[in-house]
Amino acid sequence: MKFEAIAVENIPLIHPGDDLPSIICMNMELQDRDIVIVASTVVAKSEGEVFRLEDITPEEMALEIAARSEKDARFIQAVLSRSREVLIEKPFMLVTTLEGHTCVNAGIDESNIEDGFLLYPPKNPDVSASRLGKELERLSGKKLSVIVTDTNGRAFKIGQTGAAIGIYKIKPVKRWIGEKDLFGKILEITEEAVADELAGAANLLMGEGAGGIPAVVIRGLDNYCEEDISIKEIYRPEEQDIIKKGLRCLQKKS
Amino acid sequence: MKFEAIAVENIPLIHPGDDLPSIICMNMELQDRDIVIVASTVVAKSEGEVFRLEDITPEEMALEIAARSEKDARFIQAVLSRSREVLIEKPFMLVTTLEGHTCVNAGIDESNIEDGFLLYPPKNPDVSASRLGKELERLSGKKLSVIVTDTNGRAFKIGQTGAAIGIYKIKPVKRWIGEKDLFGKILEITEEAVADELAGAANLLMGEGAGGIPAVVIRGLDNYCEEDISIKEIYRPEEQDIIKKGLRCLQKKS
Numbered sequence: 001m002k003f004e005a006i007a008v009e010n011i012p013l014i015h016p017g018d019d020l021p022s023i024i025c026m027n028m029e030l031q032d033r034d035i036v037i038v039a040s041t042v043v044a045k046s047e048g049e050v051f052r053l054e055d056i057t058p059e060e061m062a063l064e065i066a067a068r069s070e071k072d073a074r075f076i077q078a079v080l081s082r083s084r085e086v087l088i089e090k091p092f093m094l095v096t097t098l099e100g101h102t103c104v105n106a107g108i109d110e111s112n113i114e115d116g117f118l119l120y121p122p123k124n125p126d127v128s129a130s131r132l133g134k135e136l137e138r139l140s141g142k143k144l145s146v147i148v149t150d151t152n153g154r155a156f157k158i159g160q161t162g163a164a165i166g167i168y169k170i171k172p173v174k175r176w177i178g179e180k181d182l183f184g185k186i187l188e189i190t191e192e193a194v195a196d197e198l199a200g201a202a203n204l205l206m207g208e209g210a211g212g213i214p215a216v217v218i219r220g221l222d223n224y225c226e227e228d229i230s231i232k233e234i235y236r237p238e239e240q241d242i243i244k245k246g247l248r249c250l251q252k253k254s
Numbered sequence: 255m256k257f258e259a260i261a262v263e264n265i266p267l268i269h270p271g272d273d274l275p276s277i278i279c280m281n282m283e284l285q286d287r288d289i290v291i292v293a294s295t296v297v298a299k300s301e302g303e304v305f306r307l308e309d310i311t312p313e314e315m316a317l318e319i320a321a322r323s324e325k326d327a328r329f330i331q332a333v334l335s336r337s338r339e340v341l342i343e344k345p346f347m348l349v350t351t352l353e354g355h356t357c358v359n360a361g362i363d364e365s366n367i368e369d370g371f372l373l374y375p376p377k378n379p380d381v382s383a384s385r386l387g388k389e390l391e392r393l394s395g396k397k398l399s400v401i402v403t404d405t406n407g408r409a410f411k412i413g414q415t416g417a418a419i420g421i422y423k424i425k426p427v428k429r430w431i432g433e434k435d436l437f438g439k440i441l442e443i444t445e446e447a448v449a450d451e452l453a454g455a456a457n458l459l460m461g462e463g464a465g466g467i468p469a470v471v472i473r474g475l476d477n478y479c480e481e482d483i484s485i486k487e488i489y490r491p492e493e494q495d496i497i498k499k500g501l502r503c504l505q506k507k508s
Contacts (some may be wrong), residue, residue, distance in 0.1 A: 001263065001459055001467065007255040047342025088496055102410040149447070155409035155497045156356040159427040159447030161454070173413040176461075180426050192405070192461075193413030197454035200415070204256055204451050204475060207430075213255065221458060234411050242342055243409045253503060 003220035007205040007213040014214070016048035021135035024215055030140040035218040036133070037202035039108065040121050040150045040165055042214040043128045049120040051078065065089055075110070082106040087247040096111075100215070100235040101165055102244075103152050115227055120231065122148065125166025126230050133168035145170035145224055149199040155243065162203030164195035164231055170223050171195075172234045193234060194223060261459040261467040269467070270302035275389035278469055284394040289472040290387070291456035294375050294404045294419055295363065296468040297382045301378055303374040305332065329364070336360040341501040347397035352381065354489045355405045355419055356498075373474070375404065379420025380484050387422035399478055401426035403453040403460075409497065417455030418449035418485055422458055424477045425449075426488045447488060448477060 008028045014020065017222070020042060027186035030036070038093070046052075058066065058073035062080055066073035069090040079093055081104045088094035096102045122128040125148045133146035148166035164172060172195035202216035238244065262282045266350065268274065274296060277451035284290070295405045298304075312320065314325035316334055320327035323344040333347055334340070337360045342348035350356045361375035376382040387400035407413070418426060426449035456470035 001261040002258055003458065004256055004258050005455075009255065035422075044420075096410075155449070156350075156490055156495065158490050159445040159450070159488060161447050161451050191413040192457065193411065193415050194458060195459050196411070196413070196427065197415050200359065200451035201259075201455035203446065204257065204448060204455065207446075234413060236410055236412050241410065242504070243497055243500065244499065246502075248500075248506045249503040249507060250496070250500045 003218055005201055005205055006217045008117075008215035008217060011014065011042070011214055014042045014045040015202055016045065016050060018046045018149075020046045021139055024136065025139045026077045028215075028217055030136065030142050030144060030217065031219060031222045032142045033145075033222065034142065035145045035147065035170060035198060035223060036136060036220065037149055037162075037198060037216045037218060038129075038132065039206055039212075039214040040125065040148050041119060043125070043132065043148050043166075044119055047122055047128065048120060049229055050148065051120060053078075053097065053116050053118060060221050065093075066211055067091075070179050075105075075118070076106070078108050079106045079119070082108065082120065087244060087251075090219075096244075097121075099165075099231050102235075103150065107150055107165070113243075121150065122166065126168070126232075127166070129166035129168040143169075143224055147198055147202075149202060153202060162196075162199035162201070162206070164199045164234070166193055167229060167231045169227075170198075171225050171227070171229055172231050174223075195231065195234065198223075257472055259459055260471045260473065261454055262328065262471060263467065264426060265296070265468055268296040268299040268427045270299065270304060270356060272298045272300045275386055275393055279393045282400045282469075283473055284390065284396045284398060284471065285473060287399075287473075287476065289399045289401060289417075289424060289452060289475065289477060289479045290390060291401045291403055291452060291470045292383075292386065293460055293466075293468040294379065294402050295373060295384075296359065297376050297379070297386065297402050297420075298373055301376055301382065303376060305374060307332075307370050309370060309491050317348075324345075329359075329362070329372070331405055332362050332374070336362065336374065341505075349448035350498075351375075353419075354486050356489075357404065357417075360454060361404050376402065376420065379487075380422070381420070383420035383422040397423075400458075401449055401452055403456060404503070405457060416450075416453035416455070416460070418453045418488070421449055421483060421485045423479055423481075423483075424452075424486050425479050425481070425483055428477075449488065450484065452477075 056074040058077040062077035083095035085096045109119040125231040129146045129148045146168040151160040152163040176190040255387040295351045310328040312331040316331035337349035339350045363373040383402045400422040405414040406417040430444040
């Protein structure tokens with residue numbers, strides 16, 4: 001049992017309107033059941049999610065947070081425009097996005113784009129993954145899964161890992177409910193977050209700096225799935241999220 | 255640029271005292287710069303970290319927590335014996351272990367072992383990784399890295415992913431400080447948690463249930479490193495850990 005992770009090389013700098021599926025197909029011969037993993041930065045660029053900092057007018061909440069945290073109020077406004085809750089204000093802004101993803105700065109990026117511009121994440125990463133996946137399937141004639149990924153920090157540890165923010169034809173979580181362990185005991189609910197593990201695996205080739213590889217194919221696993229699925233099933237239901245309750249508790253204190 | 259992940263197959267059920275390095279070498283021809291990823295369950299079993307539930311005498315704190323959470327006080331005692339702090343008591347026990355790792359039940363496992371027994375994680379996973387790595391290098395004559403892994407849940411999302419708990423000859427975090435991004439801008443500190451991404455990649459082949467593959471080799475990446483390193487550098491320093499502060503805030507309230 002094995003799998004390969006293959007970098008899709010020679011992808012040029014992507015601009016709004018670029019045909020990302022064609023560019024990927026020109027640089028990689030896809031096979032049935034390949035999992036095509038694409039960095040959200042290039043998806044967002046191709047979708048034109050680029051905004052000028054100077055066009056953003058900070059509103060009251062952004063100005064208040066800026067005063068407390070000494071950050072650029074326009075950047076904070078951008079983050080708030082894509083968020084439904086602020087969990088931590090400083091030293092970094094941890095938010096839950098409109099899409100339900102909890103991450104720093106709502107995934108808005110000041111790097112890997114010209115000065116004075118901000119790159120927002122794709123508005124609906126599942127839709128982006130689906131659009132990309134359908135076109136890749138049409139161009140290649142193969143059954144494909146797609147994962148759109150970002151890099152995120154995590155609780156209790158330093159460092160970032162690749163994380164899935166949008167999916168197409170792959171279950172985000174593999175469930176081992178009711179299967180037996182090595183001793184014949186029925187396993188309690190075990191849920192393996194395969195979409196995030198795949199995102200992390202791809203990130204080992206993607207790199208964060210100038211050597212960036214924005215797309216990776218993972219080949220040899222059997223995760224292809226015809227169902228209509230959303231990455232949102234991976235987000236912990238609010239009422240079960242003790243860590244969010246802890247962060248709100250802290251905010252009330254301060 | 256690519257890498258392969260290869261399952262080490264035919265590893266038998268492991269018992270205390272088993273020669274795990276030899277068993278691995280008998281089932282896999284290792285190459286220079288291979289990263290050998292081994293599930294903590296088999297490392298712990300070979301190290302004899304198996305204890306009978308009935309031999310555990312719960313002390314006061316365990317009895318108190320058991321009363322509040324309706325769990326087996328002996329199991330709680332086991333968890334406390336390996337923990338330095340309890341962050342959440344119920345519905346699951348989230349602790350920081352003596353080794354600094356924050357996880358559920360201090361990594362103590364009731365599954366994948368006979369009834370009435372508990373499998374503890376390796377006492378010092380870095381030492382286990384080092385011992386395993388040196389012996390694998392001696393047997394194979396190759397330069398090797400080793401990662402000992404567990405599966406852990408994470409904040410804000412459901413599901414578990416592979417996570418590194420012990421390492422040998424591989425940096426847990428790859429730093430991209432001061433490198434330039436695609437536009438020549440100097441990147442702020444970017445730290446890629448490669449040890450955890452590798453653990454997640456390996457877990458895609460390891461599986462949670464009866465099909466368990468306890469060891470995976472990742473081949474083709476350049477992460478080999480001669481330095482003396484510990485996984486502990488991946489744990490967020492306490493004074494910077496806002497999420498822990500949030501959980502303590504919640505505990506004070508209740």
